[in-house]
Amino acid sequence: MCELLAMSANVPTDIVFSFTGLAQRGGVTGPHVDGWGITFYEGKGSRTFKDACPSSESHIAKLIQSYPIKSEVVVSHIRQANRGCVSLENTHPFTRELWGRYWTYAHNGQLSDYEDKFIVSRFQPVGDTDSEQAFCWILEEVVKKFGEQEPKELKPVFTFIAGLADEIRALGVFNMILSDGDHLMSYCSNNLCYITRKAPFGQAKLIDTDVVIDFKKETTPNDIVTVIATRPLTNNEEWNILGAGDWELFCKGEKV
Amino acid sequence: MCELLAMSANVPTDIVFSFTGLAQRGGVTGPHVDGWGITFYEGKGSRTFKDACPSSESHIAKLIQSYPIKSEVVVSHIRQANRGCVSLENTHPFTRELWGRYWTYAHNGQLSDYEDKFIVSRFQPVGDTDSEQAFCWILEEVVKKFGEQEPKELKPVFTFIAGLADEIRALGVFNMILSDGDHLMSYCSNNLCYITRKAPFGQAKLIDTDVVIDFKKETTPNDIVTVIATRPLTNNEEWNILGAGDWELFCKGEKV
Numbered sequence: 001m002c003e004l005l006a007m008s009a010n011v012p013t014d015i016v017f018s019f020t021g022l023a024q025r026g027g028v029t030g031p032h033v034d035g036w037g038i039t040f041y042e043g044k045g046s047r048t049f050k051d052a053c054p055s056s057e058s059h060i061a062k063l064i065q066s067y068p069i070k071s072e073v074v075v076s077h078i079r080q081a082n083r084g085c086v087s088l089e090n091t092h093p094f095t096r097e098l099w100g101r102y103w104t105y106a107h108n109g110q111l112s113d114y115e116d117k118f119i120v121s122r123f124q125p126v127g128d129t130d131s132e133q134a135f136c137w138i139l140e141e142v143v144k145k146f147g148e149q150e151p152k153e154l155k156p157v158f159t160f161i162a163g164l165a166d167e168i169r170a171l172g173v174f175n176m177i178l179s180d181g182d183h184l185m186s187y188c189s190n191n192l193c194y195i196t197r198k199a200p201f202g203q204a205k206l207i208d209t210d211v212v213i214d215f216k217k218e219t220t221p222n223d224i225v226t227v228i229a230t231r232p233l234t235n236n237e238e239w240n241i242l243g244a245g246d247w248e249l250f251c252k253g254e255k256v
Numbered sequence: 257m258c259e260l261l262a263m264s265a266n267v268p269t270d271i272v273f274s275f276t277g278l279a280q281r282g283g284v285t286g287p288h289v290d291g292w293g294i295t296f297y298e299g300k301g302s303r304t305f306k307d308a309c310p311s312s313e314s315h316i317a318k319l320i321q322s323y324p325i326k327s328e329v330v331v332s333h334i335r336q337a338n339r340g341c342v343s344l345e346n347t348h349p350f351t352r353e354l355w356g357r358y359w360t361y362a363h364n365g366q367l368s369d370y371e372d373k374f375i376v377s378r379f380q381p382v383g384d385t386d387s388e389q390a391f392c393w394i395l396e397e398v399v400k401k402f403g404e405q406e407p408k409e410l411k412p413v414f415t416f417i418a419g420l421a422d423e424i425r426a427l428g429v430f431n432m433i434l435s436d437g438d439h440l441m442s443y444c445s446n447n448l449c450y451i452t453r454k455a456p457f458g459q460a461k462l463i464d465t466d467v468v469i470d471f472k473k474e475t476t477p478n479d480i481v482t483v484i485a486t487r488p489l490t491n492n493e494e495w496n497i498l499g500a501g502d503w504e505l506f507c508k509g510e511k512v
Binding site for chain 1: 343
């Protein structure tokens with residue numbers, strides 16, 4: 001099992017608070033010691049920080065916690081390897097370009113008997129995880145269905161992907177985060193929840209380490225920020241728990 | 257104009273020394289203040305650090321200079337914008353997956369009248385630079401020529417790419433670095449040089465800042481490391497200067 005974390009916001013927002021909680025699960029409060037990664041979108045561009053060592057010990061994770069990168073969409077993952085060895089090429093998130101956008105994906109769970117299903121050619125995995133293979137298959141099927149040029153509306157693409165995710169979930173556990181840079185999709189198999197924070201903002205207290213934040217001091221009244229995580233990161237707020245097969249699409253912090 | 261830096265080595269090697277010289281050109285000894293990026297391959301995996309701010313001021317550039325990431329192939333670029341605005345999506349290096357490999361590319365120079373030539377569909381640029389458009393066109397043509405499955409030999413692919421680079425050079429200045437993770441290709445239009453360091457190792461002194469390194473202390477006798485740069489980074493070693501249309505292919509530090 002791994003831990004997912006993602007954010008969608010209507011203004012560039014840093015994820016230092018939530019990432020600080022997540023990073024603890026990579027070796028301190030959780031067993032996820034097989035690497036971690038985080039992708040920040042800034043406009044159409046994106047950058048991914050990755051390390052194959054535990055997030056609780058990583059120099060780069062410390063940088064992320066001390067250097068607030070402001071972003072409208074973030075996708076993060078800390079890994080406990082099940083399929084695929086511990087290496088950089090097996091570290092999430094994975095990114096591919098399609099339609100002049102960077103698509104970023106992270107998966108929590110484990111799949112079986114997928115080799116015959118995930119036939120790919122245009123998008124090929126670089127590492128040897130079930131996760132990346134599933135990502136490549138999703139994009140392969142999207143291109144088969146929608147072609148090489150971006151359709152006018154992207155929501156039908158995500159609806160189509162949710163159908164593919166239903167098929168993948170039949171092969172095991174498939175909690176997924178996917179973004180095209182504008183939208184943030186979450187698909188739940190058994191462990192995914194989210195919270196949307198907006199005015200009036202209050203305080204939040206991390207579960208995994210002794211940190212409290214007062215969002216009132218960090219935000220403006222128009223800010224809307226949704227955070228998605230495998231398990232709630234705070235213990236004094238109400239998180240929305242997704243059920244098996246549930247999925248949500250967010251854009252600029254709000255449900256689409 | 258921008259500055260390129262790349263490395264091919266037969267053992268995982270850090271590029272801290274060379275990057276320290278290059279980073280100075282991003283705002284201190286050079287005018288390249290419009291962002292920078294560096295890609296490290298570690299096995300088949302790769303990670304890219306990017307910033308749209310000057311490398312001489314970047315927190316992340318400081319991390320790269322203080323945290324030696326060991327890699328067999330590195331591609332780096334600092335940018336002075338000519339075509340395309342200053343933003344993360346326009347910051348080199350650019351990466352695309354093809355044949356289950358990450359291909360990483362950086363360009364120094366400027367192209368004109370390329371819009372009708374660089375027709376792409378399968379690989380589309382995310383930003384609006386001539387550089388990324390040229391990269392997408394190269395990969396598009398490679399797939400047209402070699403198909404969706406990796407050929408047994410990769411050298412003919414690079415020879416084909418050198419032919420494409422000749423066509424691109426007709427549209428302006430095209431100094432290019434390209435890697436598939438194993439090979440490192442350099443193509444020269446007007447500014448590119450390289451040095452291959454192997455035993456017996458000596459001292460090297462950076463031009464751009466007052467740093468001297470004794471490679472004897474940092475290496476083993478079997479190490480072979482090639483560094484490619486826009487202009488020589490050291491002033492007490494002999495660099496090989498490439499001419500217009502020259503290209504070289506390296507693997508594990510040595511010419512292929």
